[in-house]
Amino acid sequence: MSQSPFVHQLSAQEASKQNFQAYGQLIKPVDDGKLYDTEDAQLILNRGIPRFYIMRLTANGRQFKRITRHLQCTQCLGALGGKSWWIAVAPPAESPHPRLEDIQAFKIPGDCFIKLHLGTWHAGPYFETEYIDFYNLELSDTNITDRDTCNLQSIYGVACEIL
Template sequence: MSQSISIKQVPVKWITPELFQPYGELITPSPDGKLYDRTDAQLNLQNGIPRFYIMRLEKPGRKFHKITRHLQCTQCLGSLAGKDWLIAVAPPSPNNQPEIEKIAAFRIPGDCFIKLEMGTWHAGPYFDHETVDFYNLELSDTNQIDHCTHNFITNQNIEFQFVD
């Protein structure tokens, strides 16, 4: 007999530096010529060859049941063409699964990007547009050797849904 999957709603908040701090950094525009400081992305890409690329994603819907983390590098994501988008995150955890009660969801405007701390769990990008191109900065082999994914359906019979 199969168990039914329960849907857990995750309220979406507009991202701010303070709200996003447990998961990473919000990076916003700054004037040309500004010197490097703590408001710039504090990157850790020392464990391999950095990879900066544009990934094209098709409309993913508003539900997720998998969440991923990278332990070898920070990761930066941002949309092109000014399109807003969603991401669910949970802070780094000492074991191979995130703490469900600490999952948060954010709406990110299309004029900034985020930097995820090493070990931050993340599901997304998600969005309501048909297609969005994202710039992505990680290591060249992140998706091969540093991609720990937790499946909530398999492990807890839970699926999550973004709600505004």
């Protein structure tokens, strides 16, 4: 009989361009006609066929035992309908798993999207409504060939929960 994992609680902070920069970019609306600059999403999508789609996710609480990264592309996520949501992230690293103390949680406002840096560990999106439709930009085979997942329960004996 296996024991329940210890729950490592993560207090979510409101994402801002400054506090999210180690993990990716927070992209907010800009006026039409603004020229391209470093405030725009800095994408890496040249290692395959880009895929932009809307995925419907159903609520599944805010607890997770696994965290994933993509090493071949950046990923963009945003909620349709202006709904806020949560994500847990850890910075890119050479290690085959993130350090537990590096995992942070953020509340993402509904008026923007995030771009995750290449190799950023992430778990989520999480939310409280029955479902949310998210737009997702990644490669067409990201979830088949570029999904490096760490089992936090096996490595650290924990499940993480976003507060």
